[in-house]
Amino acid sequence: MKHEKAIYHQSILPEHRNNPLIESLQPKLEDELLAEKLSYFPNCLYEESQLDAIERVEYISRLKDLRQPLPIYIDVFRAVESAIKEGYSAKNPLSPTTMNYLHYALDERPDIEPSTGYFKPKGCGITVIGESGVGKTCMLEQILGYFPDTIEHTYYRNKHLPIRQIVWLKVDCPDDSSVKGLCHRILTEIDRKLEIPSVKPASTIASLISQIEARIKSCFLGILVIDEMQNLNLAKAGGADRLLGFLHNLVNNLGIPLLFCANPPFDTLLSKSLKAARRAESSGYFDMKLMEFDSEWDLFIEELWELQWTNVNTPLTEELSYKLYYLSVGNMDLAVRIFQATQKALIGSLDERLTTAALEYGASIAVRISKPEINKVRKERNITLLKRKNTSSIKNNSDEVTNNNIPIKPELHTSKGNLISIPGDLTRAHHTEFAEKLVSLRNSEILHEAIRDSNLFQRAATENDPLDTLRSAGVLFENPLEKFTET
Known part of the structure; x- marks a missing residue:
């Protein structure tokens, strides 16, 4: 946890000045600097x-731990920053x-009004909705x-101010929807944040x-x-309504900003009540969707692809990018899991290159229980939007990438832990006796010097x-078995 001693900064808005709760918050950052603060890129040497x-x-x-901020991160951050x-x-303490607010409940405060007036709550609501795995919790x-x-x-300004301020509190909604x-x-x-014995x-x-x-x-x-x-348990009589009522009382009576984070159909529940919906989105409603194959995906995949612990670095191509997008x-979350499973399968094999077939194999390992939902997403997604950034190389493989089913899990064949053969991947050696030589030739930095006659x-x-020319040069054998058994 981050516990800080108060350092005060002048607020931007005049109405926020001379308020130690606001002036102790960090100064507002430009979007570019904020994006750096919200990101985390693991080392990969x-x-x-x-x-x-x-x-x-182990390194994979x-x-x-990769955290690549997307544009919605900035929008949600600004909403949270403003709400606080x-x-x-x-x-203002x-x-x-x-002082009147701290000592009296709303229905118990005395008739004598403070010189600065009665407390008027300024709480608000923020809602973040998105399917599981789109990155809501990480964000x-x-x-x-x-x-x-x-x-x-x-x-504060030579005045004694012995208070501890909790800036944010995050809890999970109970399964039984109980207040x-x-x-x-x-x-x-609260006790954990303040590091005091539980009350x-x-x-x-x-x-x-x-x-x-x-x-x-x-x-x-x-x-x-x-x-x-x-x-929220909709089946339990009144459970959802009571819990939402309690939360909205925190907003109305205490002026506490609320942020709801949920999967659908929580948005449907809110929409049934105009009052609940209005409060929940008063400071922002954010619908996190699956990434499209566009600049946002490029932002993410370019950082993810840098994290390769295979012994040979595979450059990112449009075809590989689209394959991982299609599979995930x-x-x-699925993209990271597939990329991790692929590297785990390849590391230690004779050929550790990342290929489209290898990514398919990684998906067959990482995506099992989620497969029906993934197939459902593919069926419902507009194919035109999926191919917004399509290229000619992808079109040539359209039969492969527009299949609505995840490829059947291919069998993994190994030979003494050295050769990994993925059916359908014609770029890999499939014969043990040639594998080591082919891989060494492919990875050779002086391949041109090993070719005796390049023309x-x-x-x-x-x-x-x-x-006849090829026979004379010794590179064509009509009966290779006879030739190879001469020794």
């Missing part, structure tokens, strides 16, 4: 690719309004990780809600993020009897 196979297999676990500042703008981890978990204040279950998770997370939850729902509200107020929570909101249907076939083509 040439020396690592030359290690023994058993060591290189780094693939899952907006929520804090009504809770130096204001009489905030939120990167965005929230930019902010400190807590900020400790001691003095009690969610309250317990929030309490546990015993109240025994009744009413007391528990009052306890939660008091804790949230005292730690000056900036934003509450609730993941896995698709866990643009799902970032032999061109010259033979001009002769009256080309085959």
